[in-house]
Amino acid sequence: MPASDSLDRPILDIDPFSRESMDNPIALDEAIRAAGPVAWVPKYGFWITGRDKVVREVFEDWRRFSSAFGTGLTNVVRDEPWRKPSVILEADPPVHTPNRKVLARVLSPAALRKMADDFRAEAERIVDALLERGGEVDLASELAFAFPFKVLPDAVGLQPSGRHHLMPYSELNFNAMGPKNDLYYAARKVVEEQGTFEYVAAQMAEENLVPGGFGEEIYSYVHRGEISAEDAGMLVRAFISAGIDTTVFGIGIAMKALIEHPSEWAKLRADPTLARAAFEEGLRWFAPSPVIGRTTSGPTELAGVQLGGEEKVMMWLAAANRDPERWDDPDTYDISRRTVGHLAFGTGIHGCVGQMVARLEAESVLGALARKVSRIELTGKPENVHINWLRGYHSLPARLTAA
Template sequence: MPETTERATTVPVRDADPFAPDVLQEPEELHHELRAAGPVVYLSRYDVHALARYEEVHAALRDWQHFESGAGVGLANFRHEKSWRPPSVLLEADPPRHDAPRRVLREILAPPALRRLRETWQTAADELVDQVLAEGPEFDAFAQLARAFPLKVFPDAVGLGPHGRENLLPYGNMAFNAFGPVNDLVTADLHRLADLSAWVITQCARDALAEDGFGAVIWAAADRGDLTREQAPLVVRSLLTAGVDTTVHGLAACLYAFATHPEQWQRLRQRPELTRVAFDEAVRWQSPVQTFFRTATTDVKIADAVIPEGTKILMFLGAANRDPACWTDPDRFDLTRDPSGHVGFGMGIHQCVGQHVARLEAEALLTALVRRIEHIELTGPPIRHVNNTLRAWTSLPVRVRPAA
């Protein structure tokens, strides 16, 4: 637990830009440099303190009292700046404001509540994989599997109508870009800001949601008084923002992992019960959410460094997930590893409340693939989609050999 103390001055300083396009494409070199520099590094370009080692990132994520989310989990400081949208009542709030929305979502998305979706989602995954394989052995695994499957089953579960779902990923891309600096990635989306925001707000209204979906259950919680009517659409929005992009790119990480580690695919085929381990290991290895910010609520000491009250802390989740002090051979995707404890879903009270949903989607899709595919390999270089926060993809060209 960090403790308040007098300010120390022995903090390594770096002028590195973690949001430069080349770093966003390949962040590992910077991650290594930051871990080697010390437990806390001052990034002068953005006037922020950075944590890149597992121990410090894990501790800060759990310590909401000293590292608040309510001032924003991006570079913008909501103590002094206005958010571009109403702040999330989950991701960008702390207790007590955070408690009721999280309690409602935790109940809705708990494993027992998701069991009724297992058979439906497995059928959907089987049908999708059969359709893709019927078109031939070569295809884009990102577009036709990792993106297509969550965009079908998750909006169905929330209760969205069939039209306009193509807006979900662009809106999420915009939201995750906004956690970084106002760079070219952010300005490129400004022309769509009003339209995409209006579309999402419309989808969160009670009348837009099916009566049997997660969204309707959230509104029912507002009727009972468990949430306010002002909070209900924001909780639905949080579900849509966090529940699609991260799962899409987590599944893409899985498929990329198996296309580049054929021995691990064979291990999964021999032990298909490892599907959820495979997803968590892929999330550790690639970390779809690379960074999040916190704000110091007081002068906080970490090791020999003091982070001043009111300043931003940039936590490198991706670097923590490959910290050799925590993981053996961390740059390797390995199904013999126990990946539990990774910070790819966060940690503490702000840990991703929808992680069980993502695991269920991964289990369904990987199970469908394991039953039908003997071998998977890349046919060309995968193409990354650059985002200020996400380790994302645009294309993953593969060739498969169907199982006999």
């Protein structure tokens, strides 16, 4: 049980961003859940919760728990952020509403259906190439990374040149959401030395986008008078900063889970249409983006605990996704599970607007593997990522056997 301080706050004396925590993520999640519905983390001065019911309450009440102060540790209203806040993730109505509507139209079911064939063809091309090479592969870099790194920038309409800037920028984005530690400063050094900020600024501009992509369509709403040109550029930036890493690591997590659970791989092999279910269960079982924050707009009560105004509340999604009060046998990876309601994509008005693109990407990759590969074996030790706001694998050395 957590201790209490002189203000009668339940205390959880833990550093969720330490290397020890990152290397023992399940133990961290269990400690957060065990601390109670909500607890104070004194090292950083924020509240934390890993309970499904409490997380949903925070997500679903944007008036009490605002996104406009930033969804990471930094209060972007009082303290200078590392880059201009997002108009979709770090905004509340009314600013949030028109931008959210534009992205919802751009990423409509009809638009996704149009790109589905291209995604599947590219996934099969990559898997075929890996098999032709002899099957000795790194599934993290050569598939989980290579596929989204190709198809998402193409879909957005980013120029082919300069794409090596995308991952460093995205890694800085997710490190910056956490504390200003060695991970943040190392990531910032890389982008500053490589000129990545200049690259991203250029890619946000309408004149630099390849015709026919999401980016061009976003700017079409500027010409209709529905959003500003500045906000359109910020929406394009959202694909650069938040749309790659999370999908890359989510696909890698699902592949590792299938390797470690042969019975689930057998289910997927027997029925490749379970590819999306395998991805969704991976997100529930080991969320690639384990935490997201809100800020209290004023004094309020949460789970019987008094919170002050402008206090950060960190929702530990990875812990909530294994909450035994919400899920039966939560520590088991089971692709037959009905995963509707997991929190990896959030919920409420700020639920991930690009989640259907991520699902389509993962479904394409895992489906191609299920159709073309009979067996996957790890041939070395997976290499964990160390990014403040993410979980996953930089390396998954494996051997593929063709079907």
